Amino acid sequence: MIKLSHISFRYKKRRQLFADLNLTLQPGFIYGLLGKNGAGKSSLLKHMVGLLYPDSGTCTVFGFDTSARKPAMLQDMYLVPEEFNLPAISLATFVKANAVFYSRFSYNQLQAYLAEFELSENDKLSTLSYGQKKKFLIAFGLATNARVLILDEPTNGLDIPSKSQFRKIMAAALDEEKIIIISTHQVRDLENLIDSIVVLEQGNIIFNQSIADISERLAFEHSLAGVPDEEVLYAEELQGRRAGIVKNIAGIDSRVDMELLFNGIVKNAPAINGAFANLKYEY
Numbered sequence: 001m002i003k004l005s006h007i008s009f010r011y012k013k014r015r016q017l018f019a020d021l022n023l024t025l026q027p028g029f030i031y032g033l034l035g036k037n038g039a040g041k042s043s044l045l046k047h048m049v050g051l052l053y054p055d056s057g058t059c060t061v062f063g064f065d066t067s068a069r070k071p072a073m074l075q076d077m078y079l080v081p082e083e084f085n086l087p088a089i090s091l092a093t094f095v096k097a098n099a100v101f102y103s104r105f106s107y108n109q110l111q112a113y114l115a116e117f118e119l120s121e122n123d124k125l126s127t128l129s130y131g132q133k134k135k136f137l138i139a140f141g142l143a144t145n146a147r148v149l150i151l152d153e154p155t156n157g158l159d160i161p162s163k164s165q166f167r168k169i170m171a172a173a174l175d176e177e178k179i180i181i182i183s184t185h186q187v188r189d190l191e192n193l194i195d196s197i198v199v200l201e202q203g204n205i206i207f208n209q210s211i212a213d214i215s216e217r218l219a220f221e222h223s224l225a226g227v228p229d230e231e232v233l234y235a236e237e238l239q240g241r242r243a244g245i246v247k248n249i250a251g252i253d254s255r256v257d258m259e260l261l262f263n264g265i266v267k268n269a270p271a272i273n274g275a276f277a278n279l280k281y282e283y
């Protein structure tokens with residue numbers, strides 16, 4: 001379990017980013033962390049891996065205080081950052097130098113992921129494209145078998161076939177011990193992959209619900225023609241039509257439209273959250 005309790009944090013000479021932030025993430029789930037530019041997603045992820053320390057409050061991962069960065073904790077987490085610098089060495093040399101830090105590292109799995117992403121261990125990291133480097137880090141991260149896998153903008157730079165491979169690989173990699181967190185702007189890339197959505201806005205968690213509850217509570221309509229205004233929680237113009245989010249009164253699970261949902265939350269979180277009013281959640 002990842003538990004952030006009463007986290008407050010500010011970068012030097014900047015205004016407060018997090019103020020009394022609370023969040024609990026459970027094993028067995030893939031979480032989508034969404035938010036506009038500068039909302040605080042990367043900073044939150046860095047707290048989870050001990051690369052930033054809270055000014056007050058605590059962040060624990062499977063009981064370890066992340067700011068202590070104990071080896072026993074670090075071997076059980078892997079972060080694929082949004083930006084990275086990789087040395088001018090072959091994939092094989094990188095693996096040899098880094099796999100030793102992860103007690104459950106699997107070379108067989110790595111080979112399979114590299115084959116899936118059409119990468120060769122003999123390639124030099126410096127000669128790979130940004131997207132290929134990203135795929136290598138995702139493959140390496142998965143092969144660590146760390147219980148906490150955090151991916152910051154993983155689909156950035158991936159072509160369309162690689163994005164669907166990514167979704168397939170991530171879904172297959174999840175087990176009941178793992179917590180996978182994917183932060184992205186490309187909300188459509190998370191469709192049919194994530195179990196839960198957390199939305200950050202100016203350092204505050206403004207939405208935190210499971211996909212199962214969302215599809216039970218909300219319906220995503222591509223035309224709101226004939227829908228009474230009082231039933232509409234959020235509306236926008238889409239290709240000349242009024243599309244939007246309504247309360248799911250019919251009770252039939254609806255397909256979650258991630259883009260509409262994200263837009264609705266950012267524009268009017270209280271209205272969207274109102275549909276979950278009698279559900280109890282621990283943030």
Ligand SMILES: Nc1ncnc2c1ncn2[C@@H]1O[C@H](COP(=O)(O)OP(=O)(O)OP(=O)(O)O)[C@@H](O)[C@H]1O
Pocket residue numbers: 011012014017035036037038039040041042043044
């Ligand atoms: N090293 C830093 N020093 C000072 N301020 C920072 C630093 N890193 C981030 N910030 C500020 O903290 C806020 C949150 O940034 P963060 O990178 O966490 O957001 P984000 O949601 O990941 O953004 P993006 O989607 O654009 O990557 C922003 O206002 C940013 O300017």
